Amino acid sequence: MNNIILEKFKNLESLLKSYGKISVAFSGGVDSSFLVVAAKKILGKENVLAINLISSMQTKSEENYAKDFADKYDINLIRVPANEYSIPGFVENSKDRCYFCKHAIFSKVIDISKSNGFDIVADGTNSDDEGDYRPGMRALKELNVMSPLKEVGLTKSEIRALLKDMDVETYNKPSAACLASRVPYGTEITREILKQVELSEEYLKSLGFINHRVRYHENLARIEVTENQFQLLIDHRLEIVKNIKSFGFIFVTCDLLGYTVGSHNLALMEK
Numbered sequence: 001m002n003n004i005i006l007e008k009f010k011n012l013e014s015l016l017k018s019y020g021k022i023s024v025a026f027s028g029g030v031d032s033s034f035l036v037v038a039a040k041k042i043l044g045k046e047n048v049l050a051i052n053l054i055s056s057m058q059t060k061s062e063e064n065y066a067k068d069f070a071d072k073y074d075i076n077l078i079r080v081p082a083n084e085y086s087i088p089g090f091v092e093n094s095k096d097r098c099y100f101c102k103h104a105i106f107s108k109v110i111d112i113s114k115s116n117g118f119d120i121v122a123d124g125t126n127s128d129d130e131g132d133y134r135p136g137m138r139a140l141k142e143l144n145v146m147s148p149l150k151e152v153g154l155t156k157s158e159i160r161a162l163l164k165d166m167d168v169e170t171y172n173k174p175s176a177a178c179l180a181s182r183v184p185y186g187t188e189i190t191r192e193i194l195k196q197v198e199l200s201e202e203y204l205k206s207l208g209f210i211n212h213r214v215r216y217h218e219n220l221a222r223i224e225v226t227e228n229q230f231q232l233l234i235d236h237r238l239e240i241v242k243n244i245k246s247f248g249f250i251f252v253t254c255d256l257l258g259y260t261v262g263s264h265n266l267a268l269m270e271k
Contacts, residue, residue, distance in 0.1 A: 001161065001162075001165050004158075005154075005158045005161055005162065008152050008153055008154050008158065009038075009152075009154075009162060011152040011153075012038065012042075012148060012149070012152045012154065013038075013042050015148050015151060015152060016038070016039055016042045016043055016148060017042060017043070019043075019120045019122075019146070019148075020043070020047065020120075021043060021046075021047035021048070021049075021117075021118055021120065022039050022043065022047065022048055022049075022118065022120050022121075022122055022146075023048075023049040023050075023051060023109070023112075023113035023116070023118035023120065023121045023122070024036050024039065024048065024049070024050050024051070024121075024122050024123070024124070025051055025053070025105075025106065025109050025121065025122070025123045025124070025145075026050035026051060026052050026066060026070070026075075026077070027052065027058065027062070027066060027124070027176070028052070028062055028063075028065045028066030028067075028069050028170075029062075029124065029170075029173070029175070029176050030124075030156065030159060030160060030163070030170050030171075030173055030175060031124030031125070031126050031149060031156070031159060032050075032123070032124035033069055033163070033168065033170045033173075034124070034149070034159045034162060034163050034168070034170070035122065035124050035148065035149060036048060036050045036070075036073070036075050037073055037075075037163075037166065037168055038162075038166075040073070040074075040075060041166075045074060045075070045076065046076075048075065048076060049076050049077075049078065049113065049116055049118050050070055050075050050076065050077045050078070051077075051078050051079075051080065051109050051112055051113065052066045052067070052070075052077060052078070052079045052080075053079075053080060053081070053082040053105055053108070053109070054079055054080065054081050054082060055081070055082035055083075055084045056084070056179070056191050056194045056195070056198075057082070057084060057178045057179045057180050057194065058176075058178070058179065059176075059179065059198045059201070059202060060198070061202065062176055067079065069170070073168075078112060078116070080108070080112060082105055082108075084101060084104075084105070085191070087100055087101055087104040087105075088100060088104075089101075090104075090180075090189065091188055091189050091190075092188065093180070093183060093184075093185055093186060093187055093188060093189045094185060094186070095135070095185045096135045097135075097180065097185070097189075098134065098135045098136035098139075098178075099135040099136055099138055099139050100139075101136070101178075101180075102136035102139035102140060103139035103142065103143065106121070106123075106139060106140065106143050106145055107143065109121055110143060110145075120146060121143075121145050121146065122145065122146040122147065122148055123140060123145055123146075123147055124147075124149060125137070125140070125147035125149065125150045126147075126149045126150055126154050126155060126156055126159060127149070127150050127153050127154060127155050128155050128156045129150065130150070156175070160172070174210050174211045175211065175261075177261075179194045179197050179198060180194065182194075182197045182213060182214060182215050182216050183197075183216045184215075184216070184217065187216070187218070192248075193216055196216065196221075196247050196248045196249065197214050197216055199247045200214040200221055200244050200247050200249070201213065201214050203240075203243050203244065203247075204223070204225075204240070207232065207236055207239075207240070208232060209225055209229055209232065209233075210226070210229070211225075211226050211259050212224060212225045212226070212229070212259060213259060214244070215255075219249060219250040219251055220249065220250070220251040220252075220253060221244050221249040221251070221252050221253070222253055222254075222255050223240075223244075223252065223253065223254045223255065224254075224255045224257075224258060224259040224260060225254070225258060225259055226258055226259045227258045230254075230258070233254060240252065
């Protein structure tokens with residue numbers, strides 16, 4: 001562990017101690033799992049609360065993982081339905097969808113936190129998250145949600161290094177993102193669309209793909225995989241086409257650029 005990372009962790013320790021107690025919006029992903037484990041280590045179990053919002057924007061396997069993780073590391077966990085389809089601006093899927101969704105969901109997280117005696121609410125945003133188009137950041141700022149990992153300058157790779165040093169298995173867990181991010185802006189979001197995406201991505205995962213996405217384009221599924229897994233895609237080409245078509249797509253294609261974070265945001269940059 002290099003000195004830069006250790007210094008950032010010391011700064012995180014000081015920051016969390018200044019909070020006293022903290023409630024964390026917990027998905028079971030790399031960043032939020034690190035934050036709850038680190039906070040418990042620094043503040044003690046009774047001063048950390050994890051809140052997991054159950055929604056169709058998260059795969060069933062990720063939902064189960066979050067619960068199992070909290071059980072394994074003895075984290076106080078509250079699980080509540082997100083009711084995302086009742087959020088104005090979510091279903092319509094404008095370019096500010098993430099803002100409307102984050103504002104509504106974190107308002108709920110704040111209410112639950114306060115009712116359990118936690119005034120400070122945090123999320124797992126890290127310093128790498130400032131580069132992409134992320135309107136949800138505005139909602140977090142408006143609601144005074146803390147982002148301690150970003151505040152002390154921890155990057156994703158540094159968080160993974162700390163998790164590995166703490167012997168927490170999420171250090172090598174692939175990054176996950178809201179399933180709604182697979183749908184182009186302007187296309188109405190439905191449970192059926194998100195289920196198509198979920199089934200397709202879970203199927204690819206069963207073949208051994210890591211860090212992959214299935215982007216929805218009505219009848220067409222656009223698969224993104226990392227460049228080093230192109231051969232695996234070719235080896236299973238016919239099988240992949242058959243199975244993904246069975247989930248409701250008519251056409252199945254591969255993006256030759258490979259896996260790109262937030263690739264639907266590229267359409268905004270072209271305008």
